[in-house]
Amino acid sequence: MKNNSINTLVRENILKLQPYISYRDHNEFMAPVLLDANESPFGEFNRYPDSTQKKLKTRLAELKNLSVSQIAVGNGSDELIDLIIKIFCEPKKDTILMMNPSFAMYGFYAAINENKVLKLNLDENFEMVKDDFLTMVKKEEQIKIFFLCSPNNPTGNSIEDIEFYLQNFNGIVVVDEAYIEFSGKKSSLELLEKYPNLIVLQTFSKAWGFAGARVGMAYASEEIISLINTIKAPYNVNILSQELILKTLDDETKLRQNVNSILAEREWLELQFQDIECISRIFPTDANFFLIKMKNADQVYGKMLDEEILTSRRDPAIPGCIRINVGNRNENEKLINLLKNIEQ
Ligand SMILES: Cc1ncc(COP(=O)(O)O)c(C=O)c1O
DSSP: OOGGGGGGGSOHHHHHOOOOOOGGGGOSOOOSSOOSSOOOSSSTTOSOOOTTOHHHHHHHHHHHTOOGGGEEEESHHHHHHHHHHHHHOOTTTOEEEEEESSOTHHHHHHHHTTOEEEEEEOOTTSOOOHHHHHHHHHHOTTEEEEEEESSOTTTOOOOSOHHHHHHTOSSEEEEEOTTGGGTOSOOGGGGTTTOTTEEEEEESSSTTOOGGGOOEEEEOOHHHHHHHHHHSOTTOSOHHHHHHHHHHHTOHHHHHHHHHHHHHHHHHHHHHHTTOTTEEEEOOOSSSEEEEEETTHHHHHHHHHHTTOOOEEOTTTSTTEEEEEOOOHHHHHHHHHHHHTOOO
């Protein structure tokens, strides 16, 4: 797909929109007297944040070897999913395609925008079935976006051969890499140059440990990023989060340490799970969580709740399964001790 044909996928009303421009964020000259935005002259956080997130994007651009114009920053990647659907999907007309099972929010935001949600069932090992994909995109003309989550939530596995989906679909392919740092797999960022219909989502919520700061990124062609910037709320990422993440980016060692420690705990947990009677299958994971099939998911989930261990029940969508994320050693030991004592 050529860059200029992206516009043929965009809703007409969105193409006509002019972005909200904050004068101060788009000019080098910063007036010492700011009487333009009806702010208070008092207080530590009296000013609106930089609507263009210039410093943060400049640093991200360096780290990812991209240009600033290829980066959009959102209030978590959740916000970006919502915006991407709004840009390309005409309410009541267009459709999104997502893997099944996968991250529920794609369907949620599509439903809010009144778009149909088509689900592509994964096979018994949660792999994609390429023929099913081809049949689906040939049959359904109104599919504008394919959400491909890799590593996939809630199954944990990575999706192979992402280029196949980019080559065989004339719409937008969103590769959601929320868990990429745990996977040891290559990011799809390197495919951006080749595929103008690709959007890669990443987040600070998982490996970086800043779910509370709400910062996610979309990496894509300049054309797509400019559309996201046009429709986003001007001040979507607050000052505290922009500053916090900027500081964090200077300490990649900390990230590596945290990821390594989560990976070591993941390995430890996997070993412990082998000997637990109530578990019938542990699915392979590239993420910071496990999808586990229990012999009696109801009973196990209930027992964990009684001991104040909250996990994520996937029944009935994934029969008999519970998603459990890797915690610290204390939490993991508590979990294992409890599971060991569940009699079948
Ligand atoms: C696959 C996937 N994408 C996106 C998100 C949302 O991330 P954020 O916290 O950046 O909104 C999650 C959160 O669980 C996720 O699992």
